[in-house]
Amino acid sequence: MSDSKLVKLGKSLDELDARISELRRLVEAGQDAYSEELVKLERRADELAAEICSALTPWDKVMLARHERRPQASDYISAMIDDFIELHGDRRFGDDGAVITGLGFLDGRPVAVIGQQKGRTIPERAAHNFGMARPEGYRKTMRLMRFAAQIGQPIVILIDTPGADCLEASESRGISEAIAANQRDMFSVAVPVVCTVIGEGGSGGAIGIGVGDRLLMLEHSYYSVITPEGCAAILWRDAALREEAAQALKLTAQDALALGVIDKIVPEPTGGAHRGPYETAANLKRAGV
Amino acid sequence: MTSSDENNAPASDRFSEVPPDLWQTCPGCNQLLFSQDLEADLWVCSKCGYHFRLTVWQRLEVTADPDSFEEWDRELPLNDPLEFPEYLEKTRAAQEKTGMSEAVLTGRAALDGIPFAIGIMDLSFVGGSMGWVVGERVTRLMERAIEKRLPVVISSASGGARMQESLISLMQMAKTSGAAGKLAQAGLPYVSLLTDPTYGGVMASFAFLGDIIIAEKGAAMGFAGPRVVEVTGLRMPAGVQTAEVQYEHGMIDMLLPRREIRPALHTILRWCTV
Numbered sequence: 001m002s003d004s005k006l007v008k009l010g011k012s013l014d015e016l017d018a019r020i021s022e023l024r025r026l027v028e029a030g031q032d033a034y035s036e037e038l039v040k041l042e043r044r045a046d047e048l049a050a051e052i053c054s055a056l057t058p059w060d061k062v063m064l065a066r067h068e069r070r071p072q073a074s075d076y077i078s079a080m081i082d083d084f085i086e087l088h089g090d091r092r093f094g095d096d097g098a099v100i101t102g103l104g105f106l107d108g109r110p111v112a113v114i115g116q117q118k119g120r121t122i123p124e125r126a127a128h129n130f131g132m133a134r135p136e137g138y139r140k141t142m143r144l145m146r147f148a149a150q151i152g153q154p155i156v157i158l159i160d161t162p163g164a165d166c167l168e169a170s171e172s173r174g175i176s177e178a179i180a181a182n183q184r185d186m187f188s189v190a191v192p193v194v195c196t197v198i199g200e201g202g203s204g205g206a207i208g209i210g211v212g213d214r215l216l217m218l219e220h221s222y223y224s225v226i227t228p229e230g231c232a233a234i235l236w237r238d239a240a241l242r243e244e245a246a247q248a249l250k251l252t253a254q255d256a257l258a259l260g261v262i263d264k265i266v267p268e269p270t271g272g273a274h275r276g277p278y279e280t281a282a283n284l285k286r287a288g289v
Numbered sequence: 290m291t292s293s294d295e296n297n298a299p300a301s302d303r304f305s306e307v308p309p310d311l312w313q314t315c316p317g318c319n320q321l322l323f324s325q326d327l328e329a330d331l332w333v334c335s336k337c338g339y340h341f342r343l344t345v346w347q348r349l350e351v352t353a354d355p356d357s358f359e360e361w362d363r364e365l366p367l368n369d370p371l372e373f374p375e376y377l378e379k380t381r382a383a384q385e386k387t388g389m390s391e392a393v394l395t396g397r398a399a400l401d402g403i404p405f406a407i408g409i410m411d412l413s414f415v416g417g418s419m420g421w422v423v424g425e426r427v428t429r430l431m432e433r434a435i436e437k438r439l440p441v442v443i444s445s446a447s448g449g450a451r452m453q454e455s456l457i458s459l460m461q462m463a464k465t466s467g468a469a470g471k472l473a474q475a476g477l478p479y480v481s482l483l484t485d486p487t488y489g490g491v492m493a494s495f496a497f498l499g500d501i502i503i504a505e506k507g508a509a510m511g512f513a514g515p516r517v518v519e520v521t522g523l524r525m526p527a528g529v530q531t532a533e534v535q536y537e538h539g540m541i542d543m544l545l546p547r548r549e550i551r552p553a554l555h556t557i558l559r560w561c562t563v
Contacts, residue, residue: 085543103560110561153561
């Protein structure tokens with residue numbers, strides 16, 4: 001479990017960012033003595049971020065996609081969507097916190113919004129099941145997509161999951177059926193559907209809400225048939241070989257574009273989306289989300 | 290159903306001959322509430338949050354723009370297809386008591402200027418039960434909404450299908466459900482608002498077919514009411530037939546206190562009509 005050089009650099013960048021935001025608070029509170037130091041640190045952070053981004057390995061990108069401060073669906077919803085109201089439940093069994101569904105307005109235009117949500121704090125992560133959607137989550141999204149199609153409003157989908165929930169309870173309610181049916185039915189949703197991988201595009205968990213007219217990926221997100229750990233464990237019986245697996249799986253946005261799987265890469269701020277959530281949200285909007 | 294709402298005498302029934310009481314006792318916490326304050330709080334107890342049951346006119350007032358309502362299908366006649374004992378007397382008495390012609394009021398209204406078709410059920414009219422007139426009005430409401438391209442909002446409060454019209458009542462479930470399907474096929478939205486209490490044949494037909502279902506906090510709801518369950522010799526555990534439980538089980542989109550319902554409806558109507 002050794003961290004790569006870049007992961008270490010990433011950690012020092014995180015520390016720098018934390019110090020910068022602390023200094024910025026002080027300077028904004030009128031403590032001008034710190035402003036010179038602030039400018040110096042900001043410059044160093046930008047250089048470090050640029051260095052990191054110039055040589056990211058696929059595994060580094062996986063780490064960035066999973067970064068604990070990486071913006072999640074709810075962050076993009078509050079940055080991009082006005083008057084959002086969340087709708088709940090699959091009308092069958094339950095409501096799945098791993099997926100947020102609702103209605104809102106993007107630059108005044110009505111859109112249905114679907115986003116997988118991982119949560120940050122421990123209680124949040126539990127409430128959102130770490131972004132691993134259960135059958136009721138997929139069925140809830142299809143209910144919303146049908147409604148959007150009925151009314152004729154477009155659908156924005158934000159994908160961010162390590163994979164669908166694979167525990168016994170989800171098996172017993174038909175997780176495979178739910179993912180399969182969603183893929184089938186998304187083909188006949190007669191309104192524009194734009195899907196964007198914003199973090200982790202984890203396998204069936206991602207494609208279960210991933211059939212759209214346009215498929216985009218954020219610059220440092222990944223999309224793969226399995227997590228690198230899972231791949232390494234299955235093929236090579238050793239999850240520690242995850243870096244090699246990440247390389248072999250061709251899971252980066254750049255790989256996906258080269259493979260012709262996605263339409264477009266949406267740029268992130270230097271160092272990753274977490275270093276500028278609003279800038280990333282603006283880039284998403286510009287990319288046609 | 291009917292006996293319980295006598296505790297909640299309507300505060301401002303337009304048709305009521307009796308002047309509204311100055312004070313009311315909250316059934317939730319037994320505190321005395323000044324009627325004027327209660328009205329300003331949308332008939333929600335400021336002390337304990339208890340949601341008073343609303344008359345049709347109160348519900349209209351908290352849901353739509355003032356004076357925007359235009360009634361449809363008022364003329365449908367009372368009927369007694371089974372010549373059920375005491376049925377006509379009972380409905381006529383309900384008409385006199387409530388000023389309603391039947392257990393649902395339907396028509397057109399507006400919310401911040403957005404026109405929509407609205408149906409509101411009246412629990413105090415034979416338990417808000419659905420016979421031919423109720424089923425017919427709901428169906429015509431949806432059909433006219435298709436004609437006029439209007440979104441539909443129906444606020445339910447009902448004991449279920451009306452026993453005194455038996456099979457004719459049962460058929461209203463299928464008829465209204467079919468109408469909801471036609472509405473969806475026509476590309477129009479239907480928001481179902483479930484209020485305290487909604488049960489039986491209404492719950493198991495058009496009330497549960499809303500594209501979006503909003504339930505008022507604390508509302509009782511279910512398929513078979515407690516007295517029906519007891520006939521089977523079994524018992525429904527207390528607290529199971531609530532909006533909260535339905536919400537937990539994924540049956541309801543939004544569970545809201547009364548004050549938040551109107552803004553949510555407004556956002557939804559705007560979303561559907563832009």
